[in-house]
Amino acid sequence: MTVGDWPLLAVALPFVAAALTPFVLRYAEAAAPYLLCLFPAAIFAAFAAAIPGIAAGQSLNCGIDWLPAVGIRLSVRVDGLSSLFALLISGIGTFIVLYAGAYMKGHPGIGRFFSSLFLFMGAMLGLVLADDLISLFVFWEGTSIASFLLIGFDHTRQAARRAAFQALVITGLGGLSLLAGVLLAGQIAGVHSLTELLASGEALRGSPLYPLVLALFLGAAFTKSAQMPLHVWLPNAMEAPTPVSAYLHSATMVKAGVYLLMRLNPVLGGTPAWESILPFVGGVTLIGGALLALRQTDLKLMLAQTTVASLGLLVMLIGLDTDAAIAGAVAYLLAHALFKGALFMVAGAIDHESGTRDIRRLGGLRRAMPVTCAAAALAGLSMAGIPGFFGFVAKETLYGALADLRVWAAIALAVCGNALMFAIAGQVALRPFLGAPRATPRHAHEGPIGLWAGPLVFGAKGLAIVLALPLAVSLTLGPAVNAVAGHPVDLTLHALPEHVELPLLLSLLTMALGVAAYLSADRLRSLLDTLAAVLKWGPDRGFDQAIAALLRLATLVTRSLQSGRLEAYITATMVLTALALLVPMTVHGEWPALPVWPHLLLHEWAIVAIAFVGLVAVLRARTRLTAIVSLGAQGFAVATLFMLFGAPDLAFTQFMVETLSVVILALVMTRLKLAERDHRPLGQKVIDGSIAGAAGLGFGALLLRVTQTPFDSRLSDFYEANSRLVAHGRNVVNVIIVDFRGLDTMGEIAVVMITGLAILALVRVRARIVIHKEDDRS
Amino acid sequence: MMGTVIFRTLSPLISALTLMLAVFVTLRGHNDPGGGFIGGLIAASAFALLGLSHGVPAVRQALRFHPMSYAGFGLLLAVCAGLLPIFTGRSFFTALWTFPQVLGVEIALSTPMFFDIGVFFVVSGAMTSIALSLEQRGGGV
Known part of the structure; x- marks a missing residue:
């Protein structure tokens, strides 16, 4: 491990933090969040220091062997795209830790919370930095598991448990899809790492299996990034504490699918399938998410649905697949992470301080919470795409890309979606603060610094990026766009449009529609409610129905296979035993020759006779107890035969097993009806008798056959030769059991x-x- | 049912002798017929017998711990006996032998022996707990 391996350490650091968290919380108490936020801050600083090199077109590669025999390495690669993501994860993570420290203050589960949060941070960093395909999958699953733990954090509530379970099932299915995808892609291209895969050129696109590979990767990306109709888990994930919603379910984890699509765009993109599926699914998700957002009255749920819409927009842009569209996607990704993270934290702060998140009950908070109000305004203006904010730049860029393509359907979708999001930005960021103050469950006042530092910084950043736009483009956005496009792109973004062209007109149209939607939001909501009441069924109910159907199927299968009746099990076992022995012997003609009549001594005959008498007694026994004891007598006779023919160990064990089984059977029978006679109808007797006879015949024939084949003594020779010499024991049987x-x-x-x-x-x-x-x- | 005077008087003696036999059979196993498995079965039958004559609570009290704990201890002992060679740089389950002189007599100590003792505890513990739980009527494990 050298200095050049620092990205590996950066991935490991959050896991270290997760382990240290309980101690930090115990000993540092109130100062703990300030100490804990140093972990992500240090990671952010490391990646920030690496920016110049990345911007110059370098990429950092390092790793350690994990399973070298199958070519799996724990390897990471830092290029433009992963660097942008790593900066977002660690930068937002720093403020989320501070925010969570204030938000969760005094909660008894705070240690568990921070540990899970750091686990997620480590998994997410690993996911965006992983170069090895299997590592990518492992970290991908890691984020799903951490998300499960965090959504179900408040595990005493049934709704939280259900949401956690739903998220795990849906993203877990996506994870399986990803595993199959990376394995298949790795096989086709003959590679183990993303670097090699990206260098494989047309290998995937030219393969006849391309549709399958594409479907598998899309399955992973669409579940993780909540594309319709798989989006249901994301709004439900709002059961998690607000810091989690702000971090995982808006700024970082849900972007993992987008990251995957961006990452694989150079090798999977550019085909008709890619350019039709992605824009279609993304467009539907954009409009659907925006409409669902408008229906909500809960601040968090509104934000969650707009996250779905924004993810749809990103997927649509990636699918359009032009350099300009990719530039728009990358710019919008950054803008969205900042304003959505900030707005979620604002929503949490409002909830924390006023006791409600229902926008119908909030109003006039600007005096009570002035700093939060300022932060909300900054983030809201960016989300709405007001000129001067980065959100506007991103929107202009994507409108520019759409205008170049002249795909009017996509343009219409984007304008409508953005107009709705404009309206929701107003609803979320303005409405709680404007108007006359209203009575809330708690008397609202400004929260501690942790609650408003993050939103303020992210909101301000939306403004700062615009001021330093050329620098941001050359240092972070440009390299990321290059990585997504797979070739150098000449990227220039303009803070304000230089000419009046179609993109600007589209922006103006968006704002006009947005204002109209904002003003008629309440009417639109009741309209949508009526519509939803008519439709009734939705994917969320569909999920419940699917799970219920799965349980019914499992019950059905178990009931039919596991009847719970001992006779059925024994009959099945015996029939299969008889078939397994008799059928191969018949098919291959391997029946044993009839043995010669043995010359036994008198006492040997006596023992055989005892065994036979025992057998007859079992069959003719009046009560079950008699049958058990007779079976024991028969077993003892067999054990004696073992002893006479030179297997003392076997005989010894058989004696004890017979003794104990008689005792235990008798004890079991005392719980049943011991004295009862065994009465079966004649037909049943014939069937049972035939099955028993066939199984016995099969075993007898097998043993005869085995003794008639020549004996290969190599193994027993080895044991006999080495038992005394190597293992210091004369009893070969025991030496085999405890040593060889x-x-x-x-x-x-x-x-x-x-x-x-x-x-x-x-x-x-x-x-x-x-x-x-x-x-x-x- | 099992409460005759003769049975009640003799069974502790028989059980004690059977237990001694169990230990003897276990330890001689490496060179003569016997071993941990059969020894464990003998021990279990001793406890089952005592349970029939004196009742399950008496046996449980005499054992001090739950029979399943003995089985768990045995499994742990067996695994440890297998793991020990790893710390001397050998592979898992390599037999280690040592022959210390105790009062002028050579004693053979080995990891297979401790492994076999582990087997003894697992078998005797598991079988005893099954037998006792069946003997004890009407509940309790």
Whole structure:
């Protein structure tokens, strides 16, 4: 590990922070958030220091071998795109930690919260930096798991548990899709890393499997980035504490799908499928998300639905696949992360200080919360795309890209979507602060610095980037666009349009429509509510129905396979045993020759006779107890035969097993009806008898056949030769058990132990049922 | 059912002898018929017998710990015996032998022996707990 490997350390640092968090919280108490935010701040500083090199076109590569035998490395690569993402993750993360420190202050689960948050940060950094395909998948799953933990943070509420479960199921399916995708793509191109994959040129696009690869990667990206109709988990994820919503579910994690699409654009993009599926799905998501946002009255849910819409817009732009569209996507990605993160934190601050997030109950907060109001205004203006803010630049860029293409459907979608988002920006960022103050559950006042520092910084950044636009383009946006496009792009962004052209007209149209939508928001909402009441069914209910159907199917399969009747299990086992033995012998003609009549001594005959008598007694026993004991007598006779023919260990064990099984069977039977006679109808007797006879015949024939084949003594020779010399033991059987094949024995005793526990559990269940019945009676 | 005087009087003696036999059979296993598995079964039958004559609570009290704990201890011992060679740079489950002189007598100590003792505890613990839980009627494990 050298200085050049620092990106690896940067990925590891959040995991270290996750482990240290409980101690920091215990010993630093109130100062803990300020200490904890140093971790992401340090990562941010490291990536910021690397910007000049990245901007000059370099990329940092480092890694350590993980599973060298199959070519898996834990390797990272820092280029323009991953650097932009890493800066966002660590930069926003710094303020989120501060914010969460204030927001979650005094919560008993704060340690768990911060640990999960840092786990997520590490996984997300790893995801955007990973070069190795398998590492990419591992970190991808890591973000899903961390998101699950954070959504379900308030695990005593059923809604939070359901939301966490839903998010895990949907993003988990996407994760599986990604695994299949990276494996398939790696196979096709014959590579293990993204670097090699991106250098493979037309290998993927030219492959006959391209549609499958594309479908798998899109499955991953669309679930993670909440494209319709897979978006349902994202609004539900608002069950998480607000810092999580601001960080995971708007600024970073939901962009993972967008990152994947951007990353793979050079090798997957540019095909008719790519250029039709992405704009279509993205466009539908844009409009759908914006309309759903307008329906909401909860600040967080409004923001969540606009996040869905923004993700749709990003996917649409990536799908258009021109250099200008990619520039628009990258610019909008940055703008969105800043203003949406800020607005979420504002929503949380309002909720924290006033006790409600319902916009119908909020108003006139500008006097009570002036700093928050300023931050909300900055972020809201950027979201609305007012000239002078970065949101406007991003919007102009994407309108420019659309105008070049002259795809009127896409232009109409974008204008409508942006107009709706303009209206929602007003609803979220202005409405709670304007008008006359209203009574809220709590008396609202300005929160501590942690609650407004983040929104203010991000809101101001939306302005600052515009002031230093050429610098931002050359240092971060340009290199990212180059990485997405796969070739150098001459990127220039303008803070204000230089000529009056179509993009500016579209922006003006957006604003006009937006103002109209803002003013008629309440009417639009009731209209949409009526529509939703008519439709009733939605993907969210569909999810519940799918899960319920899955459970019903599982129950059905289990019921049909596991009848719970012992006879059925034993019959199935015996029939299969008989078939497995008799069918191959018949098919291959491997029946044993009839053995010669053995010359046994008198006492040997006596033992055979005892075994036979035992057998007959089992068949003719009047009660179950007699049958059990007779079976024991038969077993003892067999054990004696073992002893006479030179297998003392086997005989010894057989004796003990017979003893214990008689005892245990008898004990089991005391719980059942021991004295009851075994009465089966004649037909049943014939069937059971035939099955038992067939299984016995099969085993007998197998043993005869085995003894008639020539004996390969290499193994027993080896044991006999080495047992005394190497293992210091004369008893070969025992030496095999505890030494030569010790690992097998270890597995076996583990099984004995687990079986014992399972039987205990069964007995206990039965005992409890008995007790419950007695309770009912009394 | 099992409460006759003769049975109640003799069973502790028989159980004690059976337990000694179990230990003996376990330890001789490396050179003569026997071993941890069979020893464990013998020990379990001793406890089952005592449970029939004196009742399950008496056996549980005599054992002090839950029989399943003995099984868990045995599994741990067996795994540790397998792991020990790793710390001497050998591979998992390599047998280690040492022959210290105790009072002029050579004693053979080895990881397979501790492994076999582990097997003894697993088998005796698991079988005893099954037998006892079945003997104890009407609940409790």
